[in-house]
Amino acid sequence: MAATLRLGYWAAQEQYDPQRLLQYAVRAEVVGFDMIVTSDHFHPWGDTGGQAGFSWIWLASAAEKTRKVEVGTAVTTPMFRYHPALVAQAFATLDNLYPGRIFVTLGTGHAMNEIPLGFKWPGFEEKIGRLQEALEIIQKLWKGDFVTYEGKYYQLNRAKLYTKPKTSIPVYLATSNERVARIAGQFCDGILTNPRGLERFRKIVSAMDKAATRVGRDPSKMSKSMEFKVAYDIDYNRALKSAMFWATTAIPREKREHVWDPRELEALVGPEEEKKIKESWLITTDSDDIIKRLGEFLKMGFDRVYIHSASPIEERFLNLLGREILPWMREYYESLFRPVRTVAVE
Numbered sequence: 001m002a003a004t005l006r007l008g009y010w011a012a013q014e015q016y017d018p019q020r021l022l023q024y025a026v027r028a029e030v031v032g033f034d035m036i037v038t039s040d041h042f043h044p045w046g047d048t049g050g051q052a053g054f055s056w057i058w059l060a061s062a063a064e065k066t067r068k069v070e071v072g073t074a075v076t077t078p079m080f081r082y083h084p085a086l087v088a089q090a091f092a093t094l095d096n097l098y099p100g101r102i103f104v105t106l107g108t109g110h111a112m113n114e115i116p117l118g119f120k121w122p123g124f125e126e127k128i129g130r131l132q133e134a135l136e137i138i139q140k141l142w143k144g145d146f147v148t149y150e151g152k153y154y155q156l157n158r159a160k161l162y163t164k165p166k167t168s169i170p171v172y173l174a175t176s177n178e179r180v181a182r183i184a185g186q187f188c189d190g191i192l193t194n195p196r197g198l199e200r201f202r203k204i205v206s207a208m209d210k211a212a213t214r215v216g217r218d219p220s221k222m223s224k225s226m227e228f229k230v231a232y233d234i235d236y237n238r239a240l241k242s243a244m245f246w247a248t249t250a251i252p253r254e255k256r257e258h259v260w261d262p263r264e265l266e267a268l269v270g271p272e273e274e275k276k277i278k279e280s281w282l283i284t285t286d287s288d289d290i291i292k293r294l295g296e297f298l299k300m301g302f303d304r305v306y307i308h309s310a311s312p313i314e315e316r317f318l319n320l321l322g323r324e325i326l327p328w329m330r331e332y333y334e335s336l337f338r339p340v341r342t343v344a345v346e
Contacts, residue, residue, distance in 0.1 A: 003223055003303040005333040006070075007326055008035035009318075010227060010308035011062070014044035015245060018053040018061075024314055025062045028069070031322025035070040036062055037105070037306045042081060042113040045248040047262040056090050063098040070101050074192055074227070074306065075174040077109030079127070080119040084134035085159055088141040095165035102165075105192050105225075106131065107174035115260040128179065129153060135171070135187045142169065172225060176200075178207040185211025190223030190304070195297050205301070225304035226297060229281040232311045232320070236285050242312045243281045250276035281310070287324050294325070298333050305329070 009028035011021045025036045038058060044050030055073055063071045071094075078084040087104070095102040108127040115121055122130070133151040140147045141161045149156035173184040174192040184191045185208040193204055201224075209219035231243035248256070248265040250273040259265055282293050297305065311317035 003221070005298075005330060006034045006304045007032070007329060008037045008070075008304060008306040009033045010074075010306045011036055011038040011058075012308065012310075013039045013053050013055055013058070014041055014046075014050055015310070017051050018058050021053070021058065022061060022065055024318065025069075026065050027315065027318050029066045031318050032326045033069060033321075035072070035103075035304070035306070036066065037072055037074045038062070040073045040076045041110075043116060043260065043262055045112075045246060045262065046266050048266060049245065050262055056094075059094060059102075060097065063094070063101060068101070070103055071098070072103035072105065072170075074105040074172075074225075075107035075109065076104055077113065078106055078134035078138065079109060079130050080114045081117050084137040084154060085141060085156065087134070088138040089161055089163070091169055092142060092161055092165040093163055095167055095169050096163055099166035103170040103172065103189075105172040105174055106135065106188075107192075108180075111257050112260040112262070112265070121257065126153070128183075131173075131180070132183050132187075135183070138171070139187065170223075172223065176204065178204055181205070181207040182211035184208050185213075185217070185219070185222065186215050189221075190225060192225040192227070192304075192306075195226050195300060195302070198300055201300055223304050224302045225306065226302045227306045227308050228294065228297065229308045230290060230293075230311070231281055231283045231309065232285070232287070232290065232317050233313065234285055235312075236283065238312050239283050239285065240278070243277055243283050243310045244274065245310055246281070247273045247277050250274075250280065287320060290325055291328055294329055295332060298329065298336060303333075 011025055028036060038055045040055040041052050044052045059071050076087060078087045091102055091104050108131055111121040130153045133154050137149055137154055142165055146158045146160045147156050148158055170189040172190045172192050173180055173188050175181055176194050181191055181204045191208055195201060208222055212219045212222055231239040233239035247269045251268050309317050
């Protein structure tokens with residue numbers, strides 16, 4: 001049997017102010033979501049209409065205003081602006097306040113969130129090295145007493161978290177890279193990845209599972225998370241316009257890695273980026289389109305699905321999700337992975 005399906009509402013700090021996001025988070029729990037996942041940015045993806053609330057403070061407020069949903073980030077970058085020890089302290093405190101409801105997704109992040117604070121954006125090898133050291137530091141501080149750590153990038157000198165988490169905090173890694181997936185298999189509870197074709201997905205999962213097995217961990221307990229991007233409205237053009245808020249995310253990584261000013265990012269958006277948004281987001285007026293697309297992803301084996309909506313009337317879409325989509329997803333997932341019963345013939 002696959003892991004239990006967990007459904008998350010993606011609270012986009014870049015698009016909405018913190019108060020409005022809290023209203024959506026509360027509503028998301030009411031309509032049936034299991035999780036609230038929020039982005040963790042210093043700069044938004046675009047200047048026009050952009051927001052960038054501090055997600056750790058927002059998470060505490062979201063946990064307080066809801067009753068039982070899990071709350072966590074996608075993606076926190078424990079690299080420059082966040083020393084890994086501060087990530088460990090922040091999420092330990094959150095779990096101390098809201099035990100069993102906190103998770104964190106880590107990744108190598110984006111230049112737009114680090115360079116504005118005076119840091120130089122490193123290359124791939126350094127980013128991977130920093131990420132692995134950060135994971136080691138976070139978990140040592142959560143579990144240990146005084147910790148001294150001598151890494152290539154980070155050091156601890158008899159550091160101790162006096163306020164520990166009350167439970168084991170799930171940690172996920174965001175990646176579409178097999179090497180990072182192997183790190184997840186060694187240290188984490190699963191991955192957040194993009195559904196870019198079944199074969200690519202299988203390679204990433206295989207890399208994670210093999211790494212988990214090598215260190216004596218059970219790969220069947222490793223979770224596979226994804227972000228499902230959708231804009232829904234009865235008027236297609238209105239849904240399309242709303243989705244285009246995220247056009248800057250379609251700028252090729254090799255280009256946007258050198259840009260950190262949201263105004264400059266907006267200026268780089270052209271026909272190719274607009275085309276990519278139409279391809280990577282589901283923009284629709286029909287709930288059956290949503291069901292069909294989600295069914296494809298569930299069959300791939302994702303067990304944590306974060307629904308990221310850029311719908312023009314978010315409250316209406318949340319109600320639709322609760323009424324039609326979420327119940328169907330649970331039922332369909334159960335049918336996919338329900339054990340086949342055999343009847344003995346005498």
